[in-house]
Amino acid sequence: MLVMTNHDLPDWDALAKIADDELPLLDIALLIARDEYPDLDAAGYAATVDAYADALRPQLDRDLDLPARLTAINRFLFEELGFAGNTTQYDDPRNSYLNDVLDRKLGIPISLALVQMEVTRRVGLPLDGISFPGHFLVRMPVDDGILVLDPYNKGRPVGADELRERASPHLGGQMPDDQQLLQILHPATHRVILMRMLRNLKAVYAEHGDWVRVARSADRLLKLAPDTAEAHRDRGLAYRELGHLRGAREDLARYLQLLPEADDVEAVRVALIELGSRPPRLN
Known part of the structure; x- marks a missing residue:
């Protein structure tokens, strides 16, 4: 596990050798943002996420069942705090920089998922990401399987039939069977999540011919997976x-x-x- 003091961010050159799920997700998301914002206050943004969890914790009475706790978390993040999907400027690179997401309360599925995961994990619930084709989703184990949530749509649950419909265009129009769907819904490692964030940025910058930032995004991908x-x-x-x-x-x-x-x-x-x-x- 990578240990940091005073919330120093990790060194890019150290990341390739760290096990996938021992990569500190929040800190490397802030490291990505520091490329664009060299004076970024990493400690301040980490403290913001901690403060969200502290404010939420009293609302999660121990007698609440899991669905009620998730409802409370979603209400806090998406109604009280006002996090939302940026439906009008989806390709704005600010949607992928975590500091901007926390400041503006706007993001795309993967950046909103990261906020949701980091806050939810801090209150003791095991929320994982799903590198779903199209839009990133999150998942939580429940007694009879897994519960899939859509952070881009205020954390609402997504049923199996809708998941199949969403996956179908990315599978040549074929509906995935149960086994295929379970494979698609496998938890994404932290490395996979971070690489998907960088790929999103690379694609946005390539669309605008910003070759300096395309090169930077690709370089950062190679720091994670050479x-x-x-x-x-x-x-x-x-x-x-x-x-x-x-x-x-x-x-x-x-x-x-x-x-x-x-x-x-x-x-x-x-x-x-x-x-x-x-x-x-x-x-």
């Missing part, structure tokens, strides 16, 4: 746009080593050939 093929490819392509030819060549070559049968192999090879013919940029 052999992530698509991160090498995307960092390489961003480096190409920025004129960092050596880095581009190294990343694209590594992508081909990791995924020699990828659908875009030919396009990447063409990019490498083109990079080899470019003169180096003088700085």
